[in-house]
Amino acid sequence: SKKKDFSFSNRGKTLEEEINETNTYYLNQQIAIIHKKPVPVQIVKVEYPSRSAAVIREAYFRTPSTTDFNGVWNGYYIDFEAKETESKTSFPLKNVHQHQVNHMKDVTSQKGIAFTIVKFTTLDRYFIVPFSVLYESWLQMENGGRKSIPISVFESKTMEIKPGYNPRIDYITAIKKMITNEQ
Amino acid sequence: SKKKDFSFSNRGKTLEEEINETNTYYLNQQIAIIHKKPVPVQIVKVEYPSRSAAVIREAYFRTPSTTDFNGVWNGYYIDFEAKETESKTSFPLKNVHQHQVNHMKDVTSQKGIAFTIVKFTTLDRYFIVPFSVLYESWLQMENGGRKSIPISVFESKTMEIKPGYNPRIDYITAIKKMITNEQ
Ligand SMILES: [Mg+2]
Ligand SMILES: [Mg+2]
Incomplete structure (x- = not known):
């Protein structure tokens, strides 16, 4: 139906917005408590106008x-990055930063669940990439290998998520399946 | 010795600074991966001067x-607030915000470990307050009971931490003991 097509369409939202929507759903349903971290800024100057809110003037x-x-979620520590690419064939690893790799590695060592949600915007396809899969490609790149992950690797080694209405990107269900498969 | 006195003294640091130091130690030693969340700001105007970093001009x-x-830490999700009080006799609950209580309650429901680190700055004493203890006092206050937690409750129902050199506030060791005692 028209309504369904509208509801399930991308509607021009960024992946971050789609995940925020999903997290709000999880919170309201008490499925998981996941938040976006604020952008870190160093605040240098703040003005305090009378009768109105403080204004940051230099940061x-x-x-x-x-x-x-x-x-x-359910006793598990969940930690992830959201990444978009317009490419139809592969995910460029230049989208990933060294500090993110280091952090996900540290999280994995502490038995947390670390992954990346990758959206191929042109294809409108979403994948949950476990840290182990990302890290394998990352190490290959560092050893002179290719600088991107081909979509065939996404199809064989990661979990695709079909976007829905609510939750929009149901990554917790995907993670649940991954954990079940591992056991 | 003089050196030890200096190292172990408060040195005028805020509790937040002491915890950040502790977290850096945990990270470097790969004991736990815990970070302070950045202060959330809504950015309205950014300037991009040539040849220098972007400046936030209104936020x-x-x-x-x-x-x-x-x-x-070790597969456990860790979540906490840091609070200071100058009082020598009790911790005023006005230091705690409703959204923090709600969040810690949600975290506990998802089997995460939620607590508050309270520093009595005048006494130079530090306590790890499990969410259950805070919540009991919070509900009593909502039902017309007292608006602060007396230090006697800290001494009987929470865990005191003696500050050290490195790690400064070893809350992970305290949490480990609490978990062991519960089992
Ligand atoms: Mg991102
Ligand atoms: Mg605080």
């Missing part, structure tokens, strides 16, 4: 030391 | 929806 962006999202 | 503080610190 600078700082380099984050973690990923974008984290929280808790 | 506003937003109300956080979570606590200050979270991360992962």
